[in-house]
Amino acid sequence: MFVRERERERERELHENKTMNTKLLGFATQIMVMAILISVVLLFVGVGVLVLIHVCIVGRAFRRGFNTMTPPARDDGRSGGLSPDDLAKLPCYEFKGGEMVGATTDCAVCLESFQVGDGCRLLPACGHSFHAQCVDSWLLKSSICPICRTSADGGKGGKPGGGDGLEMREGQRVTAGVPHASSSQ
Structure with a gap:
């Protein structure tokens, strides 16, 4: 049990x-x-x-x-920079050097000094000079001077004929980035 x-x-x-x-x-x-x-x-x-x-x-x-x-629109109603044709119309010169009081000897785009033989471009509306390759890339994007913001497209902005009358002629001598009147005019 x-x-x-x-x-x-x-x-x-x-x-x-x-x-x-x-x-x-x-x-x-x-x-x-x-x-x-x-x-x-x-x-x-x-x-x-x-x-x-x-x-x-x-x-x-x-x-x-x-x-x-997108880049902002410009004040003059156009957008973008200069056309390659307009850019080719701007005066170019070979830097010769020299000493002038008050003349700039530096490119404001790349901040390098101009060297004898450098290809430079003069903006006729304001008279500022730059290395051609530096300012060309700037002007293809924006058609204003990198220094003073003046329209760089010659007769299209400002006074007719290129702003304040600065104009490069064939054979004109340039010293320290500033054009001089020559006797061959």
């Missing part, structure tokens, strides 16, 4: 252990399912926030009209 009781007790314990294991397994399964659901919800919320941020940034760019990507 004692042995039978023990067997019943053992069966009851086994049954209780099975029920307990089943309950624990069910509880663990519920926890895992909840964790998966929360992860999926957080994933979609994160993606939604990123899409919202993207839409806001793109919307702001459209509202501004992409102003930061």
Whole structure:
């Protein structure tokens, strides 16, 4: 009898252990399912926030009209710089050197000094001189003098015939970037 009781007790314990294991397994399964659901919800919320941020940034760019990507319009109603044909019409000369009081001997674009033999370009409207290659790249983008902001396109801005009357003629002598009248005029 004692042995039978023990067997019943053992069966009851086994049954209780099975029920307990089943309950624990069910509880663990519920926890895992909840964790998966929360992860999926957080994933979609994160993606939604990123899409919202993207839409806001793109919307702001459209509202501004992409102003930061385009150059501002010039005051004279044209945009951009000189055409290559207009650029070719501006006077060029070879720097000869010399010493003149008040004359500039530096290119304001590259900040290098003029050297004897350098190809230079004179802007007739204002009389400023630059290395030809330096000012050419500037003038293709903007048709104003890099120093004084005077229109560089000769007769198109300012006085007819090129601004204040400075004009380069064939054979004209230039010293320290300033044209001089010569006897061959």
